[in-house]
Amino acid sequence: MTRAPATAVGAHVLIPVKDLLSAKSRLAAALTPAHRSELVLAMLADTVAASSTAADVAAVWVITPDPTVAAEARRHGATVIADPRRARGGPRTAADGLNDALTAAAGRIRVRHPHSILVALQADLPALRAAEFDAALAAAAGAPRSIVTDRHGTGTCALIVAGGQDELAPRFGGRSAEAHAGLGAVLLDGPWPGLRCDVDNVDDLAAARSLGLGPATAAALTRPGGIGDALRMR
Numbered sequence: 001m002t003r004a005p006a007t008a009v010g011a012h013v014l015i016p017v018k019d020l021l022s023a024k025s026r027l028a029a030a031l032t033p034a035h036r037s038e039l040v041l042a043m044l045a046d047t048v049a050a051s052s053t054a055a056d057v058a059a060v061w062v063i064t065p066d067p068t069v070a071a072e073a074r075r076h077g078a079t080v081i082a083d084p085r086r087a088r089g090g091p092r093t094a095a096d097g098l099n100d101a102l103t104a105a106a107g108r109i110r111v112r113h114p115h116s117i118l119v120a121l122q123a124d125l126p127a128l129r130a131a132e133f134d135a136a137l138a139a140a141a142g143a144p145r146s147i148v149t150d151r152h153g154t155g156t157c158a159l160i161v162a163g164g165q166d167e168l169a170p171r172f173g174g175r176s177a178e179a180h181a182g183l184g185a186v187l188l189d190g191p192w193p194g195l196r197c198d199v200d201n202v203d204d205l206a207a208a209r210s211l212g213l214g215p216a217t218a219a220a221l222t223r224p225g226g227i228g229d230a231l232r233m234r
């Protein structure tokens with residue numbers, strides 16, 4: 001693992017990304033594997049770029065087992081934590097894999113930065129703006145744990161846990177907003193459409209596009225013969 005930066009202030013943002021072969025499976029009917037991989041990498045690039053330029057962010061960590069994802073994350077200034085695939089004794093469900101990866105990474109970061117805010121952030125936020133991320137962090141101040149739900153109100157786009165001893169305790173997968181609220185997370189109620197617009201299907205991508213895509217995702221959609229043409233969205 002790369003050594004953590006030494007700063008003790010600001011938020012540490014954790015972004016999990018699974019291997020490209022299985023990522024964005026809900027888009028498999030609409031996009032080829034190559035286009036899906038391109039979209040995952042482009043959305044990650046925009047998510048890392050926007051979150052890492054937020055004023056209150058100390059470091060962005062990408063947790064992934066995939067070397068191509070890792071290279072793209074590093075190119076945009078994130079630090080990579082490897083999430084090795086386990087041959088045996090692996091996660092019970094897909095969501096367990098995600099939550100286990102986040103929990104392990106958060107534990108490692110907490111050792112060096114016990115007083116820092118931790119944020120588990122979705123990797124597919126191509127319309128995210130640094131200013132709205134800062135506004136959400138400011139709104140979270142004072143709450144031990146809080147969440148920003150997705151635009152449907154059921155999923156979680158950001159789980160924010162204050163510095164101190166409290167564990168990240170991620171409960172992503174399914175209706176995670178309810179699960180996080182059940183653990184005491186405050187639902188943050190702000191006008192942050194880019195932060196709430198994670199992309200799981202074509203409608204989500206259209207919604208993100210109407211908000212304004214980051215440069216990497218915009219380029220992926222407008223490239224001739226690319227994702228935009230495949231989805232008739234160019």
Ligand SMILES: Nc1nc2c(ncn2[C@@H]2O[C@H](COP(=O)(O)OP(=O)(O)OP(=O)(O)O)[C@@H](O)[C@H]2O)c(=O)[nH]1
Pocket residue numbers: 016017018019022023024025026027063064065083094096097098101122123124200
């Ligand atoms: N590091 C890591 N990230 C994961 C794992 N499982 C899921 N993720 C990531 O967590 C986020 C939410 O996961 P999902 O919604 O299950 O996967 P997705 O690729 O976004 O979409 P679908 O395949 O359509 O479900 C995505 O950024 C995933 O890449 C895992 O086991 N390890």
Ligand SMILES: C=C(OP(=O)(O)O)C(=O)O
Pocket residue numbers: 122154155156157171172173174175176177198200
């Ligand atoms: C993983 C989640 O959301 P999605 O499947 O929409 O990415 C979640 O909120 O738990």
